[in-house]
Structure formats: structure tokens, C-alpha cells
Amino acid sequence: MDTIEDIFESSLNLEETHFQQGYDEGYADGLISGKEEGREVGLKTGFEVGEELGFYRGCVDVWSSAIRVDPNCISIRIQKTIKQMDDLLHKYPISEPENEAVSDIIDSLRLKFRAICASLNVKLEYSGYPKASDAGNIEF
Amino acid sequence: MNFADEDYELKEVQRLEGHTDRVWGLAWKPAAGVDGVPSVLASCSGDKTVRIWEQSASTGSFQCKAVLEDTHNRTVRSCAWSPSGKLLATASFDATTAIWENVGGDFDCVSTLEGHENEVKSVSWNASGSLLATCGRDKSVWIWEVLPHNEFECVSVLQGHTQDVKMVQWHPSMDILFSCSYDNTIKVWSEDGDNDDWHCVQTLGESNSGHTSTVWALSFNASGDKMVSCSDDLTIKVWGTDIKRMQSGDGNVTWTHLSTLSGYHDRTIFSVHWSRDGIISSGAADDAIRLFVENEDGSVDQPSYKLLLKKEKAHDMDINSVQWSSMENRRLASASDDGTVKIWELGSSLGQKKQSM
Numbered sequence: 001m002d003t004i005e006d007i008f009e010s011s012l013n014l015e016e017t018h019f020q021q022g023y024d025e026g027y028a029d030g031l032i033s034g035k036e037e038g039r040e041v042g043l044k045t046g047f048e049v050g051e052e053l054g055f056y057r058g059c060v061d062v063w064s065s066a067i068r069v070d071p072n073c074i075s076i077r078i079q080k081t082i083k084q085m086d087d088l089l090h091k092y093p094i095s096e097p098e099n100e101a102v103s104d105i106i107d108s109l110r111l112k113f114r115a116i117c118a119s120l121n122v123k124l125e126y127s128g129y130p131k132a133s134d135a136g137n138i139e140f
Numbered sequence: 141m142n143f144a145d146e147d148y149e150l151k152e153v154q155r156l157e158g159h160t161d162r163v164w165g166l167a168w169k170p171a172a173g174v175d176g177v178p179s180v181l182a183s184c185s186g187d188k189t190v191r192i193w194e195q196s197a198s199t200g201s202f203q204c205k206a207v208l209e210d211t212h213n214r215t216v217r218s219c220a221w222s223p224s225g226k227l228l229a230t231a232s233f234d235a236t237t238a239i240w241e242n243v244g245g246d247f248d249c250v251s252t253l254e255g256h257e258n259e260v261k262s263v264s265w266n267a268s269g270s271l272l273a274t275c276g277r278d279k280s281v282w283i284w285e286v287l288p289h290n291e292f293e294c295v296s297v298l299q300g301h302t303q304d305v306k307m308v309q310w311h312p313s314m315d316i317l318f319s320c321s322y323d324n325t326i327k328v329w330s331e332d333g334d335n336d337d338w339h340c341v342q343t344l345g346e347s348n349s350g351h352t353s354t355v356w357a358l359s360f361n362a363s364g365d366k367m368v369s370c371s372d373d374l375t376i377k378v379w380g381t382d383i384k385r386m387q388s389g390d391g392n393v394t395w396t397h398l399s400t401l402s403g404y405h406d407r408t409i410f411s412v413h414w415s416r417d418g419i420i421s422s423g424a425a426d427d428a429i430r431l432f433v434e435n436e437d438g439s440v441d442q443p444s445y446k447l448l449l450k451k452e453k454a455h456d457m458d459i460n461s462v463q464w465s466s467m468e469n470r471r472l473a474s475a476s477d478d479g480t481v482k483i484w485e486l487g488s489s490l491g492q493k494k495q496s497m
Binding site for chain 1: 280285294297299455
């Protein structure tokens with residue numbers, strides 16, 4: 001009885017066996033390509049974040065040294081905002097991309113940067129900065 | 141004021157021509173029109189200019205006294221006088237806000253505020269004239285402080301709206317800012333302490349009985365305890381707050397929905413303005429002006445409003461702005477896509493009626 005059942009079992013479970021084999025192969029491939037893709041995205045995103053943070057860091061450093069040379073060259077309010085940007089840049093959890101504070105800090109940095117530029121009447125723009133408005137928005 | 145027993149009519153007093161494109165916005169100069177100071181109205185247009193209209197003391201008619209041009213290179217969408225009437229702020233699709241100083245009969249552009257990424261849609265001065273707010277298509281609201289020598293410093297850039305911000309308006313007595321947007325909401329912004337720390341304290345949206353489509357404009361009543369808003373959803377809504385608690389510095393005072401005026405409009409309502417003596421005017425895409433007053437006979441807790449009159453064909457095209465004069469109680473100005481500005485007087489038609497009886 002047992003041997004006869006065994007003979008038929010392999011053909012009865014043909015579909016299931018092939019499914020399992022295919023699934024295992026696909027899973028193994030997926031692990032490899034997923035990891036590769038993750039690495040690509042990580043490199044790209046990491047570079048972008050680093051580039052934007054570095055841009056702000058550079059601006060803050062130049063403004064801060066200008067203030068050290070002449071404390072009256074920039075108004076108290078803007079000096080305060082520059083200091084706030086400095087603090088945010090220190091606080092940014094660079095090695096914790098999944099930290100939820102990340103998006104709040106980058107939003108806050110962008111707004112403060114725009115406020116400072118407007119008050120100083122300078123036209124500085126980080127080229128990678130995403131525009132707030134969609135191109136398709138209606139115009140009136 | 142009781143509007144119940146009289147019949148009213150809106151009489152066209154004058155039609156102001158000069159703009160060569162649609163007229164978007166209007167602003168009556170404050171502290172003018174009394175004590176021998178002539179009434180002055182500013183209008184801004186798609187023709188990139190602002191026109192200053194002054195009432196002649198002898199004839200009583202309005203004449204174009206100045207054309208503010210060659211500064212904005214795109215549509216001027218909104219204009220607002222500072223409370224003293226010395227400065228005029230103009231918001232343009234060219235991404236800038238210009239500040240004009242009124243020296244004698246001339247207007248000089250004394251400052252240009254840059255910061256918005258693209259179209260600036262609205263500009264508003266606070267009650268003391270120390271702060272200026274702007275908003276625009278980049279979804280942001282900006283607050284600027286007015287410094288001596290016509291310098292302006294950015295106090296805060298506020299982000300919260302998810303779409304184009306159509307209008308900013310300061311509360312008439314307190315430093316609380318209101319903005320309304322293509323995202324169907326009204327947002328209330330206030331400062332936390334004295335720290336330039338402005339943030340959104342309330343969002344009036346669909347879940348608070350708010351609008352279900354673009355909110356185009358808002359306006360306050362004279363005492364500042366009520367606000368009216370108008371929308372693409374064809375309704376006008378009245379909101380209320382506890383003004384005494386708010387003035388005592390209670391930061392948690394919220395605005396609540398009081399009344400919805402629906403069934404009166406069948407096209408988008410672009411403009412709404414509350415007069416000092418309590419008349420709400422609306423300007424809409426159906427070319428008509430409507431006036432509403434509070435129902436005095438209602439015994440219900442919530443105020444209700446009734447249509448006082450509807451002026452059909454007030455303009456040949458969409459009406460973009462209606463503004464009551466700040467001094468002459470019953471004088472209204474309207475601006476339209478037809479390129480004209482009209483001056484109206486609200487009068488009683490009771491006299492004629494009595495004669496015929």
C-alpha cells in the first residue's frame with residue numbers, strides 16, 4: 001500500500017512541488033536584487049540628504065563667521081534663526097534614516113533657510129530643493 | 141441695525157474705466173473720506189498695474205490720480221493699504237510683493253519683498269501696521285515685520301496648507317492670522333509667546349462643518365468675534381469665537397461654525413466682505429452682487445442670515461472683489477473680469493414706495 005501511494009504521490013503533488021521550487025528560486029533571486037536595489041536607493045538618497053545638509057552647513061558657517069567679524073551686520077532676529085539652523089544641523093540624526101524626526105528637521109531647515117535669504121535679500125538656492133508647488137497647479 | 145422693514149436698492153454711482161485687463165482686487169484707503177480728506181480707492185489688475193482713484197471734493201466723482209506701473213511684470217493680484225494709509229502693498233504673480241509710499245500725490249516703490257517661489261496671491265497688514273502677511277501658490281504663508289526706513293524682515297515662513305493659498309487676512313484687532321486655500325480649509329495662525337514662533341492653531345475644514353471646495357476669501361465683522369468665508373462650494377459660512385477670552389490672552393480659543401448660507405449662489409463665490417454696520421456682501425462668477433444681513437427675528441441660538449438684495453448683472457463678467465468703504469457706511473466697490481471697477485450706494489427705496497401707496 002505504502003509503496004503504491006508513494007509512486008503516485010510525486011505525480012499527484014507535481015503542481016505543489018513545482019510551485020515550491022519556483023518560489024524558493026524566486027525568493028533567492030529577490031533577496032539578491034532587492035539588496036542591490038536597496039543599496040542603490042540608499043546611496044542615492046544618502047548622497048542627496050548629505051548634499052542638502054552640507055549646503056546648509058556651508059551657508060550657516062559663512063553667516064556665522066560674518067557675525068563673528070561684525071555682530072551688527074545681521075539683525076538679531078536673523079542671527080537667532082541662523083543659530084536655530086546650526087542647532088538643527090547638529091541635531092540631524094545622519095546615521096538613523098528611519099528616525100521620524102528626519103523629515104521635521106529637514107522641513108524646518110528649508111523654511112528657516114528661505115526666511116533668512118528673504119531677509120538678507122540674497123538669492124541662494126539649493127539646486128536639489130524640491131519645489132513646493134506642482135507644475136500642474138492652476139494659475140489664478 | 142434692523143434691516144427688516146425697509147426695501148433696499150444698490151445704485152450704481154460710477155463706473156471706473158482704465159484697466160486694460162481683468163481687475164482682481166480693491167482696497168479703500170483707511171482714514172480717508174472724512175474731515176475733508178477725499179476718499180481713495182486702489183485697484184489692481186491683470187494689466188500689471190495698480191490704479192489710484194480719488195474722489196473729487198467738488199463733483200463727488202472718482203478720478204484716476206495715479207497709475208502704479210513698471211514695477212510688477214505680471215498680474216497684480218491683491219493690494220492692501222497700511223492702517224495709516226501711508227503705504228500700499230501689492231502682491232503679484234511675478235513672485236514679489238511691492239511696497240509703495242504715498243508722498244504727496246506720488247507713489248514710489250520703496251521696497252520689494254522676495255521670497256515666494258512663484259505667484260503671490262494676497263497681502264494683508266495687521267491692525268497696528270507692524271506686520272505684513274503674504275501667501276501664494278507655493279502653499280506657504282509668510283509673515284514680515286515692518287522695520288524703520290521701509291525695511292522688511294521675514295519673521296516666519298509657515299507651511300501647512302497642502303495647496304495654493306488664496307488669501308491671508310489678519311484679525312481686525314489681534315495679531316492672529318487667517319489663511320484660506322485651494323485645499324478647502326481655513327487655517328488660523330498665532331504666535332507662541334514672543335518668540336517669532338508662529339504656528340497653526342486651528343484648521344477649519346470639512347470635519348468642522350467647513351467648506352468642501354476652494355475657500356476664496358474671508359472677512360471679519362466690526363467687533364472681530366465673527367468671520368465670514370466664501371467658497372467654490374457655492375456657500376458662505378459664518379464662524380464665531382469668544383472674543384473676550386481671546387483678548388484676555390487665552391491661546392486655546394477656537395473658532396466654530398455658526399451658520400451656512402446655501403441656496404443663494406449657483407456659481408463660485410470669489411469675494412465676501414463684511415461692512416462695519418453688519419452687511420455681508422458677496423461677489424460671484426454669476427456677475428451678481430448679493431447682500432446679506434442677520435435675521436433679527438430668529439429665536440434660535442445660532443444666528444441666521446437672510447438675503448437683503450441681489451443685484452443681477454452688476455458686471456458683464458465674473459466679480460473678483462467686493463469691498464465696503466471703511467468710512468462711508470453704505471458705499472461699496474466691486475471689481476470684475478470685465479476690466480471695470482464700480483462704485484455703488486446702498487439706499488432705501490422706501491420713499492418711492494410710500495408715495496405710490
